[in-house]
Every structure is written in structure tokens, then in C-alpha cells.
Amino acid sequence: MSDDTPKPEEILSRSHTPPPTGWLDTPINIRPGMYCYASNPKSVEYVGLPYPRQWNPLEDDWQLPENWKEILFVGMRDRLERFRSFKVFMDICVRCGACADKCHFFIGTGDPKNMPVLRAELLRSVYRNDFTRFGRIFGKMAGARPMTLDVLKEWWYYLFQCTECRRCSVFCPYGIDTAEITIIGRELLNLLGLNIDWIATPVANCYRTGNHLGIQPHAYKDMIDFFCEDIEEITGVLPTPSLNRKGAEILFITPSGDVFADPGTYTAMGYLILFHFLEQKYGLDITWSTYASEGGNFGFFTSHETMKRLNAKMYAEAKRLGAKWILGGECGHMWRVIHQYMDTMNGPADFLDVPVSPITGTRFENAASTKMVHITEFLADLLYHDKLDLDTSRNDHLKVTFHDSCNPSRGMGLLDEPRYVIQSVCKNFYEMPSNTIREQTFCCGSGAGLNAGEDMELRLSGGLPRANAVRHVHEKHGVNMLACICAIDRAVLPALMEYWVPEVDVTGICEMVGNALNLPGQKKRTTDLRSEDLPGMEDEEDADE
């Protein structure tokens, strides 16, 4: 964290009273700490997106193509014709203001343009001017204004201050979804090559190497091997996972963040332990893939087409390997894409079977068409049928709360499955206040591609409501572990916790499962998957000696 990052008190004392000038007349101020760097032209070029160039948001000249206004106009018209959501949401907002203080970015920054209603109005004002007679006649009185360079910059600044979390859409009486507006708004900006690099480069990486981090196949295998060695050190058992194996019954896909950075890596170790246990005990037949080594999809933050291009790998790889169905790891927006887009975009997956757990025989009817099951659905079923050999005391030192990730909550409804798994492997579980969890969960503040380093002030501000609720259960119940089912969460929540509630650490759910799960033939386990001593367990060993 740089020295410019404001102190927690500064963020907390921000006023939510809007400035005296109206929003149509308040110029934007693109402020370091609140925006992400512009896309690297090489990345934009690699995936063949338009207008790759070097540009800098802080400079006056954004090196736009000469006919940029026309490109935007045509792009907007095209999307109004293709997306009913966009058209309806442009027309029916009554500006009741119910969404205003539902946005974590508005709560954290106090900037009125972070009220979902105004974020959308930034686009609506241009829509009214360009596409409605009413707006053309009444102009500013009807909230209409022509597109200018300043308006474009405002779009860019605020559309990359939205994490597409959909919390506002829960409260909107018409279900207006700012995520949808941001998604389409970003798609329009991408027509002019105006992406941020934290999205553009992962997209290019994912396209080429199969994952956002650009891990090449041999390196991916090395990392998995490395985890297996760690697991052997901790448990005495060496898992033997397979990669790119044809004929496996199940293809497993998880975000690459889990094989790359702590604490996601411990979640990856959790998967390996789980699969090894199930293989030894029940003959689970599962493979990982290096080609489809990314569950997440930063294409989703670029355009619908880019999302589809990256997502295509999942079905293609399942088909190539001859798998029967796909199991998906812990990830947030990955699951929105799988649940609400994948089958429509890249299906029908008629070459796959309706997922059936080979261990319990449970048919996952809810995934009958998409043929992809969430790891916590799979786990909850195993736990319910008592198929796992657990020693939950290895999680006794944890006091856990659960952060619902935005997309699985509001774009899927995966709420009870992770809770069931957590409570099956750990006895100390405490919920955060009800207005901050489940469908009302607050975003980590760094989703939708905003998890860069240069926008740390934005992330810490946007993460305030989440951190505040964690602090509440930390103070009330002594919670020391924040569980989540999202790789971006695992990457960004540690920084957020360090800033707001330093006593709380972050974990994936499968890490806790891995800690509790007994492997056949294991040695006495004295550390957790982080190779940290388990309180009480080491003493016993010492006494034995």
C-alpha cells in the first residue's frame, strides 16, 4: 500500500451529501488511486480487439479514433436492439433513489456518481439525447446531454468504479441492474480500445495460455506438483492428480488464481486432497486441464463476445477429453458466467451427460443442461451422505464467518451449500448481520477486474461495508477467519482485512475441507495446509515422543 492511501478514519468520515453543482455540470477529476491503468496495446491486439494503442487516462488526449462518436452511437443503437435489458433499463428508471446507499462504492467514497442511479444516468443522459425525441426536445430538463469527450471520460471513470455486484438490483423496484448497464457500457468503451490493463492482459493471457495469469502448461504442472509435495509433507500422502487426461469421467476447472497466490493455493491443495481421498476411497475419475485452466472469465468484464470466446474452452476441453460432466471450483463471476451465460453462448452441451455423483449416485438435476456442478454442491451432497472421513478438530482454532460472493449469491443463489460445507468441517461459525450477507451481501470492492494495485484507494473504500461487517463479528464473536468461495475474494480480501480488521485472515472453503479430511494412510497431522502448527496437536506429538 502506497503512502498516498488515505487513513481508515479519512474514508470513514467521507460525507455522503452531494456537491452544490448538479451532476450534469460537475466535471470529473480522474484521481490516482481510484482508477486502473490503461490497457496494454499488445494485449488488446492479441485478441484482435479494436484500436490498440498506448494511452493514459490522466492525459487530455486519449488518442481516440476520429469517428469515435459515431462508433459509440452505432454501438449503442446495436445494443439497444440486441438487449431488452439495456433498452428497458434506459427507459424506466424513476430515480426513486432506493439504490443510492446500497452501493459499496457510494458508501465508501461518498461520490454521488457512484450511486447506481447516477452511474446509469451517465449513459441514460446520452441515450435520451441520441435516441429519444423527448430528450432531444427538452435537453437538460429531461436529463439529456450530447456525447462529449468529458462525458466519455466520465463513463470510463465510473464504469470502472463498478464491480457489477448487482446489490442495487435487489432493491430496485423494477429490477434495474447496474451490472447490466456497466457490462454494456464497458462493451461500448472497448469499441474504442478503452479497457483497463488489469482486464485486457488477463484476457489475452487466458486466450493464449488458458488462464488469466498466463501460466504455461509446464509451469501449471510444476505448480500442481509443488502442491502435492507440500501435501505429502503435511499429511504423509502424495496425491497423484492427472492433467489433460483423456477418458476421465469428470473435468475439473477452477480459477487460476488458486494455483498462483496465497491463500488461494491452500484452496487448491484442498481440492487435491479431496480428489485424492475420493479417488482412493471410491475410485473418483477426475482430471484437471491446462488448456481450460481458468474458471474465471475477464472477458465478462470486456464484452459479451470476449466472454464467449474465453468461455468456449470449457466445453471444448470437456468434449476433447471425452468427459461426462464438469466440476467447477470456488469462483465468483465464473459461476455467474456458467450459470447464466455458458449454455446459451456455447451450448448445447449435448456431448456431456447429466451430472451424477459417482460416489452417492445423486443426479444434479439443477445442472441437467449446462452439465456443470459447483464444488460446494458436490461437497454438500458427499457430506450429507456421510462419505467423507473428517477430523474437524483440526479446524477448532478457527472462528469462521462467511462472505457471500456477489455473483454466486445474486446471479445463482448458491447460499446454503457453502454454509453447509463450512459447518460440516468447522464447529465455530458466525454469520455477519443479515443486511450484509446472502442476497444482500456486500462486494469485496475489487471485483469485475478492479483488483489491481494502482486503484487501492478505490478498493479499500469499496470494501468498507464488507470489512465493517467482518469487524462486527470479529469484535462480537472473536471471528478470526473470513471464508469465501471466490478466487478474487481470496486475492483481495487479505489486503482489505489488513487495512480494516488486521486480526482476520482469509480462506477458501476447500482449504478447510482439506484440513479436516483424513487421507488413507496419512501420518499424524500437526500443521494445517499453511504449514502452520495446529494448536494443541503439536503438543500431543511432543508428549508422545
Add this chain to the structure above:
Amino acid sequence: MNRNYMFSLIAVLLLFLIAYVGVAAVGLEVLFGVILPYLAVVIFIAGFIYRVLGWARSPVPYRIPTTCGQQKSLPIFKQASIDNPSTKGNVVLRMILEIVLFRSLFRNTKMKVKEGGRLFYGFELWLWLFALAFHYAFATVLVRHLRFFTEPTPQWLQLIEDADTFMQIGLPVLSLSSVVLLAAVTLLFLRRVLLPQIRYISLAADYFPLVLIFGIAFTGILMRYFTKIDVVGAKELAHGLVSFHPTVPEGIGAIFYVHLFFVSILLAYFPFSKLMHLGGIFMSPTRNLTTNSREVRHENPWNYPVKVHTYEEYEDEFREKMVEVGLPVVKELPPEPEEPEADETSAEEKE
């Protein structure tokens, strides 16, 4: 002073004067009593249909409902069948609750920063209450007006009227709906004027309908209880309008024409404004779709093929490295790996 609400107040005042002077001084009863109402109704119906068809013309490419509760997955988890509906029946229920009870707005909370930097989210039901009161009062008033178009008054209408006037205050008996409508529209207006955040997001187009509806309710109450217009004449005119034999009886009173003019303006304004949320709520893809998108495939009518990076291209680029670490490959390495070397350098430069 805020330009947006001043603009709306002045606009409605002007409309009042136009109609009042037009009838009282110029004698344009036919214009305000027949021509404009007909025109307004035509604009309303045609405009409304045009807008709804406009929305309907755009397809729903993806199934994007906002899920506000537990999904349908394993039998051990109780599905929130209305907030995360997997059947069409439950979608209908969700929509009914949304449209009839403003269910989403009922969730409304208000954020407060408390001592020691604690954020607190309390229930905030005022907006929900005002909105509900406003819409129901308006609906009741509308239904009550059917009396002017029917002869004899149907029994169900009489029942509604009896309920609306159960308090038996004044003569003619004060109807609850008029009072509630006037109060709710005033509160909704004041909310926009007084709360800084709401004032900030409000456009003239937000104040105008409120002021106009206030004007409608106000002139309505005025002529029912105070200026006492010729009710028989008004009913005759209304009857003439719906039976397409318009007549303009003498001496109904200018205030009646102002009332009718306001209503005409509202009807004509409706399709071009945010008031179209009345039609739009039925079309909102985050509410009106089932959430079983993994169980049943949703078709996108404009789905088109895209350029993808195939496994073959991927293996071609990384084959040597894959073979080196023992990853299975589809094509074996060529006997003399000269070319891949060159490929590799260019590939690494891209990173």
C-alpha cells in the same frame, strides 16, 4: 432554489392558466372538453403500445434474473421458490408480489455511519409506504371515476365507493383516496425537494408528473367539495366521450376543464416519460425469468460463432514444453525440434 422543480411548478401553473383562460375567457370548451381528451387518449394508447412493442422487439439474449434467495439444488436445501423461482408459476408469483406489493422496495434500508465508524443499515419503509399509498390511491380514484362513464353505476363500483367513504366526513362525503393521493404525492414531492441525495438525482422530468398529478387531485377535490361543479353536466360530457357522441353541456365550470386538461396532459405525456415504468416492470429481465438456467437451456436468437483459440493451436505453441513435463499431447513432437525454438521466443516476448 432548484431549476428542476421550479420549472415543473411553473409549467403546471401555465397549463392551469391556459385551460382556465381558454374556457372561462375564450370559450374553448370543445377544445378542452372533447378534442384534447380524444387526442390525449389516442397518444396514450398508441404511444404505450409503441413503447412496449419497442421493448419487445429487442430480444432477451441471456437469462439474467437477480436471484434473491436460495437456488434449487439438492433436496436438503430449501429453495426460496419466489425470490429464486425455477418454475414459471413462481415467476408469476414473484411478478405479482413485485407489481402489487412493491416487494423489492420493501427491502429498502438506510445506511448510517454510527459512532466509532460502524455502519448500520436500518429498515427504511417510508418510500415503500408513500409509493404504495400513492399508487393505490391513484388506482382507487381512477376506478371511482368509472361512475362518470357508466349508467347505472355497477354494484361493485358502489362497493368500492362505500369503502372509500366509510369515514362519512363532510358532504359530499369525503373519499379517502383523494386525501391519500394528495398527501402521498405531496410527500413524494417533498422527499425529492428536501433530501439532498434525492434532490441531486432528480430531474425536472421527476418533479413534473408529481406536480401535475397534484394539480389533478387538487382540482378534483376543489370541484367536488368547494366550487361544486355541475356533476350532471360533467357526467353527460363523459358519457358523450365514451359513446363517441361528444356533447358539451353548458355551465359545468372552468375548473372542470382544467382538471380534464391536466388529465389529458398526463395521458399524452405518459408514453414519452419515466411513467412507462408501468409497462416496463413487466418486461424487466432480472425479475420475469425463471432462474433454472443450468437446468433448461436459454436460446439467444442472435448467438453467433466467435473466434476461439483452439486446443490444437494451444498445443502447437506449447507442445515441446508439455512433452518435457510429461503432459499428454495429441500430436507427437517432430523428430528434430528446430522450429518450435523460434516459436518459443516470439511467444515469450508477448508476455
